[in-house]
Amino acid sequence: MASNAGSDAVFTSQKSTLSESPQTKKFPLTEEERFYMNCRATYLTVFKSSLENIISKDQLYLVLQHAGRNPSQTTIHKYWTPQTAKMNFDDFCIILRKENPTSKAELLKYFKQLDVNDDGSILHSDLNKFLTKRGETMTQEEVNAVINLDDVNSDGKFDYIKFCKLYMKTNEQCLKITLEKLEANSKLRRQQFGSHIEGSPERDPSPKLSPKIIRKNDQEAFSNKGDTTNSLLSTTRKFKTSVSFTIAMGANSNQTSKLTPPNLKDWQCVQSKGCFFLEEDGGIIRHRYKMQISQRSMVYLTIKPLNLSQVEGKFKCQFISSLKILEVYIFIFSCLRLRKEIKPITEEAQLVYRDETGELFLTNEFRSTLSDIFEIIDLDGNGLISLEEYNFFELRTSGEKCDEDAWTVCRENFDTKKNELTKQGFMDLNLMEANDRGDPLDLWVTLHSMGYNKALELTEACPFVIDIYAEKCKPRIKAVNMEACSGQLETAVCNSVLDRGEAKVMDGYENIIVHTCNYDTWITSIIENKSDNKVIIHINNELSKNCVNNRGLNIFAVEVAPKSTMVCQHVMPLNERQEWIYYCVYSLIA
The missing domain is CATH 1.10.238.10 (EF-hand)
Structure with missing residues (x-):
């Protein structure tokens, strides 16, 4: 990362x-x-x-x-x-x-x-x-x-x-x-x-890529890169064998999906919301849904970003069929893990302040963030928070549910409508918590859990809207719980790349295979280790152009367990409007 x-x-x-x-x-x-x-x-x-x-x-x-x-x-x-x-x-x-x-x-x-x-x-x-x-x-x-x-x-x-x-x-x-x-x-x-x-002491203070880990044809293709006599890791690494991939990509187009049914406006539609939360261990927590269709019907599903005041609409996803739904997981996963320009946060955002009388208030910046959080947890989009929706928020931020008695107290003390919490009630609830605790530290725990950093930027979560269209009946969808999907996602990504990607075997090590798949707007690579021993693979992206990967480093290494397959990296263009070249060397470390 x-x-x-x-x-x-x-x-x-x-x-x-x-x-x-x-x-x-x-x-x-x-x-x-x-x-x-x-x-x-x-x-x-x-x-x-x-x-x-x-x-x-x-x-x-x-x-x-x-x-x-x-x-x-x-x-x-x-x-x-x-x-x-x-x-x-x-x-x-x-x-x-x-x-x-x-x-x-x-x-x-x-x-x-x-x-x-x-x-x-x-x-x-x-x-x-x-x-x-x-x-x-x-x-x-x-x-x-x-x-x-x-x-x-x-x-x-x-x-x-x-x-x-x-x-x-x-x-x-x-x-x-x-x-x-x-x-x-x-x-x-x-x-x-x-x-x-x-x-x-022997390290070149301005190292370049070593020719030891580039094949001859690769050297010719990149001969304009200049002298490559010193490797960044040549003094500490011994490589048994290497394999490389080169993919030239054009600027991303904004074409709409060709799979959209021509008569979609006549279909019945239902909408729900949800969020992917990026965990510190690289895993993802997401909502799990139950969908009901009363009769056999064609179904069209879209997943799009939830437009919030602080979230740029970077995720362009419209998919139909299970394969395309799998790809949206890959896409959102990769986007969550990528950072284009990370600027140090020099000043922590202020959450609360006191007036001259000593009364505590929420800052405008914090109120704006709370408003966005309200939109995220209002899963049915009715402008109110039910107990069920509030408990998704509680489980995410505190790990505990709010019981019926506590919810009754909440309704008695804060603004509600139809037994559900209004946005103003949600604001007042947070103000009460700030007053009770006297220190915004616990408020920051909540904000971090929801994916916000110290500058109140949403960097570790991806809220989205699901639209489900059915041709012959009115569909229904309901969020039933929140769960980790990293294991499922890893398996799904690996299966997709194995099925569609290009495979290259490490020279002399037929049990070590690198698979790379081009998904038009991003590239994913996985490493397959069929051997009985764990292996360490060194990855070098130094010669890629206009690229960023989810690891956050141009050079890194991964350990692959025996008899296993793992996602190595997702790569996307830094600037989607410009051409980009993916050039990566995978080397087996001795």
């Missing part, structure tokens, strides 16, 4: 530590290299190898703590869902891009709320109440461990300023020690994936 806002802040406190490396003094690491090196260093404080998987919530919590994240249980549950069985190192990196490390300023901000005397300390009694009765509570034993720290406690007071300094210093020291171990162990270098490379 491409870097998102916040990734620039990852490990910023450790930059000076890394720059002290003898290797990096001569050839400083790039931001991307520094990020992955720190990720691996952190990962290896918990696991023996970066190839080991995270297999439990406790392990995820531990490794995130080592990365300076100090995650809440809400955060853990967001990433480790009931469908999660394991996470790998790449999943861990994705999470670190999303979750900024706890900064000293943030720590001080939380503690200052309890500093009644504004003297940099908190009474043990006040600290005990705060830690055992508010938010995610700690046990008395855990609280005692904090209070008994000699360096930050005296005379019945907790010196939180010293504690914050100690916390940050300990994090830096732990990372420095691990980096030194990583530097000294050459075996660990060979486990690095993609751009996760360490600096090398």
